[in-house]
């Protein structure tokens with residue numbers, strides 16, 4: 194059976210690509226050196242795949258910034274403002290992605306957005322009504338040659354035309370993107386023909402939009418598109434991932450493609466739908482090894498399940514990763530400090546390729562010694578996993594009753610009691626939590642990590658930072674203060690490090706966008722909180738002032754979503770375990786007198802499933818988890834939450850159901866338009882619509898903020914409104930933050946005068 198790798202992480206096991214890119218951008222590395230380093234990385238990654246037994250090596254998974262951007266450049270979809278005459282080079286791509294490059298004129302970067310429901314961000318191609326397409330960038334063809342030169346068979350991996358159009362954005366006058374399809378197809382056909390001329394036999398043509406709900410015009414586009422390729426002599430592997438495409442089975446069945454790839458990790462049930470529909474000659478590639486998580490698979494169970502299909506299809510069955518391995522860290526071998534019990538449970542990209550090979554062994558030589566050893570390891574691993582369970586956590590979850598999810602009184606009663614306790618002015622001012630993470634703070638953390646300063650010293654220095662942050666807020670005249678989060682490297686990692694059942698890697702980096710990587714925690718066991726996580730900081734900060742200081746926590750949904758989570762229990766259950774851990778912290782904060790506790794849920798929306806029909810189930814447990822984390826407090830303790838994204842219409846009922854007393858949200862960039870959802874829903878609680886965009890270094894002016902708040906006041910009753918920035922301030926400098934907040938407070942005073 195062929196082993197099919199849908200793509201390998203490009204960043205390098207020591208993040209070599211990240212460092213090379215950043216050096217190049219800073220002018221410390223020549224373009225030739227960058228190109229040479231990138232080539233070396235590709236060769237290493239190809240070699241690893243070939244060594245694991247992968248026949249056709251993916252091309253196009255490598256990108257200097259983003260694979261969608263590479264394809265857009267290939268098709269000559271390059272914004273006018275980033276062009277430099279007719280020539281397209283590496284710096285053209287960087288200007289599109291980052292707005293600037295070592296050469297060429299700076300211009301606003303193209304938009305970037307999350308790739309489906311992953312944490313990977315792609316550069317959104319910009320389409321204009323008079324858009325034309327042509328082959329303008331040869332990276333893909335060059336890399337095909339590189340694979341051939343190594344003596345292997347290249348398999349180009351590109352987004353298909355329908356998904357490419359779908360993920361692009363129409364600029365200029367409103368027009369239907371699909372009107373560009375006929376033209377686009379001509380260039381795609383040219384692209385495929387060039388691959389064919391290079392001797393390519395298979396192309397992985399990816400149509401991930403098939404996992405979404407599509408309206409009729411988009412559905413119809415598939416037939417048009419794939420008919421246009423029948424004259425091309427490469428074989429197409431129509432590739433889907435991240436979810437079931439069974440709802441589009443009728444369309445998929447009619448497409449003239451040589452093979453189909455299904456993601457059976459996210460949607461195992463679709464196998465039954467497609468198996469009887471498969472053409473006589475068609476290849477079926479089954480994504481059986483999870484490309485989005487880090488756990489070693491139960492290969493023995495997978496083999497058992499797939500054996501009948503293998504018998505039926507023979508060499509028309511390919512064994513594959515569920516999606517590109519882009520979303521997994523590169524190599525477990527470099528993790529030398531992991532506990533052996535945990536390490537045994539893991540497989541990163543390299544190991545996942547070996548899992549493909551093992552799966553092949555289990556299916557093709559099931560009675561050999563190798564198969565026996567593989568199966569034995571699977572059994573041993575499961576036993577170890579089961580033994581690590583924490584019975585107390587399970588018992589606590591079992592004992593929960595409905596009352597544990599509900600506040601004592603409804604919001605109006607709570608609002609009154611909170612007002613009596615807090616005595617806040619009209620339009621209270623606050624911030625979202627973090628203040629600048631200065632080089633000094635980062636340096637401090639590095640020295641502490643390296644053991645150059647003691648825990649006591651580290652703590653003392655951070656206390657000074659905290660005191661200073663409180664002083665500055667007092668001078669600015671902010672009403673509800675924060676301690677500043679200087680002790681936190683990352684809002685999820687900070688909690689993960691202190692929770693039972695959560696582990697960390699040293700090099701488990703995953704590309705988020707461009708050179709930016711994240712290192713998600715590993716939730717491997719039952720989660721609980723052995724001791725308070727934030728209490729000392731909250732108490733210390735509150736001891737410095739009579740004004741309320743918010744206790745600052747990350748919510749259970751966000752912790753779950755931004756981690757690599759175990760899969761042997763449901764996400765619902767796991768999220769509630771995390772919620773109980775947060776609830777313990779909430780109870781402790783309240784006990785020491787913290788009157789306002791903020792539980793951030795910026796990833797709440799990201800967790801939404803791809804298809805609407807699956808939303809309700811997710812929202813139900815996500816909302817319940819949040820409520821569970823917060824509901825233990827008295828009526829006069831105020832619960833805040835914070836979310837930062839720009840779409841509330843479709844989830845407003847769920848957001849209201851979270852029953853927070855105050856929600857702070859990002860709205861300034863949409864000029865308070867986003868509040869319409871809250872207005873229409875008659876959102877019952879208090880709202881802090883962000884009055885300025887923290888992503889910009891510019892100082893927001895008083896007048897603009899007054900206007901925005903007046904606009905907000907037309908939608909939301911005045912006594913429900915707060916004034917705050919869009920999001921946390923950790924990426925800004927004090928020089929930017931202080932004038933911005935001074936203006937924000939001035940704007941609020943002006944508003945209070947006027948209203």
Ligand code: GLN
Pocket residue numbers: 625626627678684745793795835836837920921922923
């Ligand atoms: N409290 C966090 C901060 O201010 C919230 C960050 C976020 O919304 N992503 O940094």
Ligand code: ZN
Pocket residue numbers: 625795835836837919920921
């Ligand atoms: Zn935010």
